[in-house]
Amino acid sequence: MQETPFCLRVGHLLTRSMSDSNTTHFTNPSIFILLGIPGLETAHVWISIPFCAMYAIAILGNFTILFVVKTEPSLHGPMYYFLCMLAITDLILSTSILPKTLSIFWFKSREINFSACLTQMYFLHCFFVVESGIFVAMALDRYVAICDPLRHSSILTNPVVAKIGLAVVLRGGMLKLPSILLARQWPYCRTNIIPHTHCEHLAVVKLACADTSVSSYYGLFVVVCVMGLDVIFITLSYIQILRVVFSLPTKDARLKIFGTCSSHLSAILAFYIPGLFSFLTYRFGQNVPLHFHILIANMYLLVPPMINPIIYGVRTKQIRKRLLRLITHKGTNFFSSCFGSQTKFRADLGGELVLGPFP
Template sequence: MQEKPFCFSIGHLLPYSMSDSNTTDITNPSTFILLGIPGLEMAHVWISIPFCIMYALAILGNFTILFIVKREPSLHGPMYYFLCMLAITDLVLCTSIMPKTLSIFWFSYREINFSACLTQMYFLHCFSVMESGIFVAMALDRYVAICDPLRHSTILTNPVVAKIGLAVMLRGGIFVLPYLLLARQWPYCSNKIIPHTHCEHMAVVKLACADTRLSNYYGLFVLFSVIGLDVFFITVSYTQILRAIFSLPTKDARLKTLGTCSSHLCAILAFYISALFSSLTYRFGHNVDQHFHVLIANVYLLVPPMLNPIIYGVRTKQIWDRLLQLFTHKGT
């Protein structure tokens, strides 16, 4: 008798799973089943409350940033254009997962179409790579503004900013495309349960009844070559920025210049720490509980989009002033 292929089994989690005797290859399953947060099903409604609040704050905050920058001609510059790109990326990131996640928590609607699952996976990882690229572009903007301020307006012109934005978008789309192509060609088992709130790449790959080392290796390649290089370039930029700041003659000048970078640094830390922790834990944290994996993955996609508008709104004086003027004007 021909040996049956190994299939990732989590049948003890939910009665959706099938017995091993019924395990067969399915090249293109019609649907997958998203469990939500395994082991915490009874608390889904309570967990949905902070998730919903964070999502609402992310939507409100990022749309506010876009509105203020569009409304104020004085904010039409490279730094704020990159900030708008970041806001759009954050909106897509959190919106790619939260409607489905909330439908699982509130209505127990766990099914997701195979094509919809792969589309969600593509948007999720594509815009994560794009967000990392935008942080590099923002670090470049701060480097030029502080280390070569007289040439800032001639180096980072509107066409250059547009080309940088296009390059960031194309890089994200091209590097993540193999995720989609590989996931589509794997044969899948009859067990179609994804122990997650959304179609994360590694969670989908684990359902394939095939040798998926190529997907695993490519995922690590993207993690270390794309994200790793981005962190390297940001580190180099800020090393030069800090050298320039500490060479300023007065303490007030140093603090004022450092203040223009603090919001960017806070946003970078919020994104990269949660992203790297989530990705590495999923691949190497075999002793970590499944529900912790899923919670961290959701925090990574919700907290930075929620925090970025708050960080930039509070720490960036021009945006904070325009926001206060907007509410003051409406109140009079």
């Protein structure tokens, strides 16, 4: 058994949780103990710095996207509604793990209630499925906008977009609920120590002293359905888009459409590649160090929420223009309050601020 070293190392943390230790069998432990990143305990504070920076960028960037879309009427369309759904999902994903992870790194607060652990697990995996569904919806939007542009506004109306968003959320919630119900009913009689920064599904299920193959197979089924079918649908959509692009007569038109789709493709790759790598290393990478797997598991939950607003903010012309107008408008107000009526300011769409005296 490899759990013994962990038990010895954190035995002083288990006094309260193991007060009834005359028996070793407990169906629902009152608490679990999250170790953080075993083997890198001395570096926890240093690791927390990039984690905290990524979380701060994700919070700022996604709230900025939501604010810009809400305040700019010209952005009230299907593409930007899906982008807002993506921003909300990213906020939930990153917030579901980072506060607890940072409390482990900074304050050694390793305990987590059994119900809270299952809730965290549900939110993580549910909204991972939701985000995958949102990328499919965005691919559908790009397909209709490019392959059938005259019918785009009539096909993807606001009620249709709302129904797609509701279907994506319900799919994620329903697909992951059986995993949580199964995890709740297993008997846990080995240990309540989880060598991870958060309640990852397989890390928790491995602590059960029962045949948990049904949980493992169901988790595999969900991953194959989500990552497999969603990736296939996205791929087919972009094959059709590429056929239309290459049939365009001018190079400028092709470059314009490539620019429109490149931000979406970049976000898709940033989401699926780390997630797929983490899944494969956890199930088949027995020789992969545990700390490396835990770092990758955190990256696929932190990196997409951080870079998605950057990708869409930089590559989407309408969002970029709106941000520049907000920045220059605030700058104009600031300088006006400082210099009064002796100066005037002009902010154009390119973001240039011109200062000069009144004639």
